[in-house]
Amino acid sequence: MVLSTKDKILAKALILFNEQGSDFVTVRHIASELGISHGNLCYHFANTDVIIEALYQQLVDKLNELTKEMTGLSENQLIILYQLSYRSFEILYQYRFLMLDFVRIMRRIPAIKLHFKALMQIRQEQFTHIIASMQSNGFIDIPEKNIAPLIEQALLFGDFWISRAEILFDGNEQEKIAYYHKTFYALFEPYLCDNAEW
Amino acid sequence: MVLSTKDKILAKALILFNEQGSDFVTVRHIASELGISHGNLCYHFANTDVIIEALYQQLVDKLNELTKEMTGLSENQLIILYQLSYRSFEILYQYRFLMLDFVRIMRRIPAIKLHFKALMQIRQEQFTHIIASMQSNGFIDIPEKNIAPLIEQALLFGDFWISRAEILFDGNEQEKIAYYHKTFYALFEPYLCDNAEW
DNA sequence: ATACTTTTAGTACATTTGTTCTAAATTCTA
DNA sequence: TAGAATTTAGAACAAATGTACTAAAAGTAT
Structure with missing residues (x-):
């Protein structure tokens, strides 16, 4: 090759x-x-901006492919949420410079900023959908007023765990991803029902 | 003047x-x-690095002063937590470029990176202390295993809400701070006891 | 008032970077 | 194989930047 x-x-x-x-x-x-x-x-x-745009597109393609793949599965939404987020974390880490230089890149390359805002909209809807679905299946019990903050917390965490890890985490890549994903998943734990332990 | x-x-x-x-x-x-x-x-x-170091020092001084001021109060820890975090958010926003360019600055100025790691250690201990205190006063009921993730979530949110807001939030400064602080505080809500509503 | 220190403006230079251009080399195609 | 298209190397230039230096101006102390 x-x-x-x-x-x-x-x-x-x-x-x-x-x-x-x-x-x-x-x-x-x-x-x-x-x-x-x-x-x-x-x-x-x-110039480098064009390269960054190309790499950003690679990232988006990979994440889209993952989403398509996962939503085809017949597992319960709890497992979907867990695995989808874990594998997203892995992919994001491959392209971590995009998250590490998040603001700078968005400021410098308006096309990426616009696209990213649209992407966030979609991700937010995906989360809302998954949570509603878990709710109706009895996996999760979350007051209506807590849903929006939870999603905001999850999206923010998903975007910036890499930046925090870059400065503060001592350990190799796999440990890093596992640790922060565990902490991410813990955002949902207070709301999980008993039958949701697996 | x-x-x-x-x-x-x-x-x-x-x-x-x-x-x-x-x-x-x-x-x-x-x-x-x-x-x-x-x-x-x-x-x-x-050069600009020296200026950044000086501004970082200003930020640290202000945060330290705030902490000293708040820990002297006799309010319950719930109010302390709420107000301390709110005013920290306001101060951080004044120096937001430090958070917006977080990784870049830490990479470029090792002195700040070292200091920041130490600062995080202290903040983590402060959080641990506040939560333990709230626990023993019956304001909060949180399983032991959830404490560490909650603190990690809170610290991460505290560092990066500004970056997320920069790209995605439409609204003025006060709305921005209020919105993200509310979302921050929601991290603790699942664990609050009934007598903690105020 | 004089000598000394601090502050300020302006110049100069080396380096880096983005960008453009030319011409050679390579690959492709018919 | 001949000609065209693509790819590559390298030179050249302008703009920006950090850094250092000089000399004048302003302020201070004796």
Whole structure:
């Protein structure tokens, strides 16, 4: 399996962005790491913003694919919620620079900001739907007024656990994901019914 | 009340950082906005990192002062928790660029990263203490195993609500703070006892 | 008033970066 | 294989930035 120059650039850029942050990394750095000229790199991607947009699109595609895959399953919503969030955490971690430099990237690349706002809308509806479904199946018992805050908490946590982990967590990648996912899932625990323990 | 050049620089830098992010703002920009030469500015602060460190110190001082003030009160811990967090949210918002550029700043200025890790340790202990105290006073009933996740959730929320708000919240500053503080406080609600409603 | 210190403006320089351009090399296609 | 399209390397340029330096101006103390 041989990668095209385009794909090699994206793969290397992802590594460098994750390691060093999306600033500090320039087209020249990426080209240098790949052993190609920056003129060549700019032929494929005019600047780093374009590369970031491409990587963001990769992330969105992967998350969409995951969602499609999971909603096809016949497991109960509790397991869906657990596994969907866990695997989302794994995917997000692959593209962690996007979350680590969240505000900066949104400020610099309006297209991503617009798209992200729309994405959040969708995610919020998905959550609402899952919770309503769990409610009607008796897995969860949550007062109406607590639903919106819970979803807000969950979405915020999902976006920023990586940033917190980057500064404060000592441990390898797998431990990190497992720890923060556990803490994420604990958001829902107060509302779980007894028959929801598994 | 006339400000020294040093203080004028810090005040203007805070405004610009909050508006535009800590990169994009250079010593030349700040100097230009103030109508002074950048040579002069560099006489007071060698570079933007030093300015950021000074502003971070201001934030820490304000938060410490608030904590000291609040722990002196004789209200019950529920009110303490509510008010302390609300006023912390207000102060954090004043210095929001620090939270918006969280990871970037920590990566660039190791002194702040070290200090912040220590600060988090202290905040975690404060939370633990408050919760234990509320527990023994019968305001809250929380299983032992849920305490650590709750604290982690609260600290994470406290650090990153500003970033989420920056992208997604439409509304003025007061509404923003009120909305996110309410969502923050909702983290604790599932565990509050009946006698804790107020 | 004089000498000393602090503050200020302005200049200069090296480095980095984005961007554009040219021409060579390579690959593709007919 | 010949010609066209694509890909690549490298040079060149302008703009921005951090940093250091000089000298003038303002303030202070004796």
